[in-house]
Amino acid sequence: MSSIKVKFRPSTSDGREGRIYFQIIHERVIRKWYSDYKIFQNEWNARKSMIVISSNKDADRQSYLLSIRERIKWDKERFSRILTEWSAKKDSFSADEVIEEFALRQTQLSFFNFMESIIVRIKEMGQKRTSETYTSALNSFRRFMNNEDILLDAFDSELMESYQAYLKSNGLVPNSISFYMRILRAVYNRAIEKNIIEDKHPFRHVYTGVDKTTKRAVDINTMKKIKTADLKMYPNAAYARDIFLLSFYFRGMSFVDMAFLKKSDFANGQIAYRRRKTGQRLAVKWTKEMQQIIEQYPSNDTDYLLPIITSSSATPYSQYRRMQYQVNKGLKVVAEKIGLKIPLTFYCSRHSWASIAKSKGGPVGVISDGLGHDSELTTQIYLSTLDSSAVDNANEMILKLL
Numbered sequence: 036m037s038s039i040k041v042k043f044r045p046s047t048s049d050g051r052e053g054r055i056y057f058q059i060i061h062e063r064v065i066r067k068w069y070s071d072y073k074i075f076q077n078e079w080n081a082r083k084s085m086i087v088i089s090s091n092k093d094a095d096r097q098s099y100l101l102s103i104r105e106r107i108k109w110d111k112e113r114f115s116r117i118l119t120e121w122s123a124k125k126d127s128f129s130a131d132e133v134i135e136e137f138a139l140r141q142t143q144l145s146f147f148n149f150m151e152s153i154i155v156r157i158k159e160m161g162q163k164r165t166s167e168t169y170t171s172a173l174n175s176f177r178r179f180m181n182n183e184d185i186l187l188d189a190f191d192s193e194l195m196e197s198y199q200a201y202l203k204s205n206g207l208v209p210n211s212i213s214f215y216m217r218i219l220r221a222v223y224n225r226a227i228e229k230n231i232i233e234d235k236h237p238f239r240h241v242y243t244g245v246d247k248t249t250k251r252a253v254d255i256n257t258m259k260k261i262k263t264a265d266l267k268m269y270p271n272a273a274y275a276r277d278i279f280l281l282s283f284y285f286r287g288m289s290f291v292d293m294a295f296l297k298k299s300d301f302a303n304g305q306i307a308y309r310r311r312k313t314g315q316r317l318a319v320k321w322t323k324e325m326q327q328i329i330e331q332y333p334s335n336d337t338d339y340l341l342p343i344i345t346s347s348s349a350t351p352y353s354q355y356r357r358m359q360y361q362v363n364k365g366l367k368v369v370a371e372k373i374g375l376k377i378p379l380t381f382y383c384s385r386h387s388w389a390s391i392a393k394s395k396g397g398p399v400g401v402i403s404d405g406l407g408h409d410s411e412l413t414t415q416i417y418l419s420t421l422d423s424s425a426v427d428n429a430n431e432m433i434l435k436l437l
Contacts, residue, residue, distance in 0.1 A: 196241060
């Protein structure tokens with residue numbers, strides 16, 4: 036007779052977290068396996084052998100406790116699976132052997148380790164761009180999991196639906212969500228092919244297709260209207276227009292990346308920065324068009340390059356958020372003044388740069404069809420792998436059109 040019980044061992048020190056452990060009972064022998072899951076005594080219901088999540092906990096603590104509850108469920112299922120399999124196949128085994136097998140499977144089934152091994156293999160095959168897309172997908176999933184690993188056989192549809200909701204809450208469009216999901220699904224399918232796990236169909240309720248995206252780009256004539264619009268009576272809109280143009284000149288740089296550019300990022304006639312959203316390293320050649328806009332504004336006495344974060348008396352983040360609101364509000368006025376029917380956003384500037392470059396014969400090797408037609412992330416990853424001088428030449432070609 037075998038059984039698995041979940042227990043809690045409180046700390047011997049007041050006010051400290053205790054530890055969750057599993058009690059494995061097999062043939063009347065009791066063994067304990069101590070997990071890394073730590074909670075306070077008032078967060079454990081001994082009668083029900085489960086974590087209690089009180090509504091008076093802050094959101095971060097509730098999220099932590101929920102994740103621990105899920106992990107306990109997965110661990111218990113894994114212990115039970117070993118006991119079931121071995122009871123059917125083995126004449127005898129010990130509780131200690133069950134714990135050893137559990138630890139071994141944890142190592143073999145680590146999703147992070149498995150995906151990292153695939154990325155290494157892809158690099159060895161010379162597929163640098165593919166390895167970068169896989170790395171970006173892994174980094175995104177790590178952030179969702181708060182950098183806590185998960186075992187391959189713990190993947191289920193509920194987890195993937197939660198990840199999809201997480202991506203949506205971070206502003207990703209359906210095609211970008213699908214981009215991540217399809218990569219994770221490919222990794223999961225590789226594990227199935229290697230007979231590491233059985234297919235639980237975890238991706239059946241999440242989006243893995245490719246939608247035709249709504250128009251986000253404007254043509255060169257519209258960009259000229261934006262640049263030349265008479266906004267003397269609307270100083271906030273004029274400022275928003277200038278920041279939007281800078282984003283366009285910077286090859287569609289996001290507002291958050293622009294806001295946090297440091298003066299130290301500018302050297303040797305170019306801006307070198309790392310995208311906050313994807314972690315990709317990019318470099319943009321500084322041009323006279325950029326300089327003309329900067330010269331319209333007072334010198335920035337802070338460490339930041341652009342006229343967005345300009346005060347040392349307020350936190351950089353609070354200034355960024357305030358200016359983001361003001362710029363978005365101002366762009367609505369700009370769109371209204373030039374009769375633009377689609378929203379004028381920084382996402383629009385990114386798509387417009389790629390669309391205009393393509394329409395003017397920009398090299399296919401420089402301009403990815405993905406931007407404006409697929410995933411923003413795919414294009415940014417693609418661009419970041421190219422010789423930056425080729426992209427700068429394309430950028431100069433576009434700026435001469437304005």
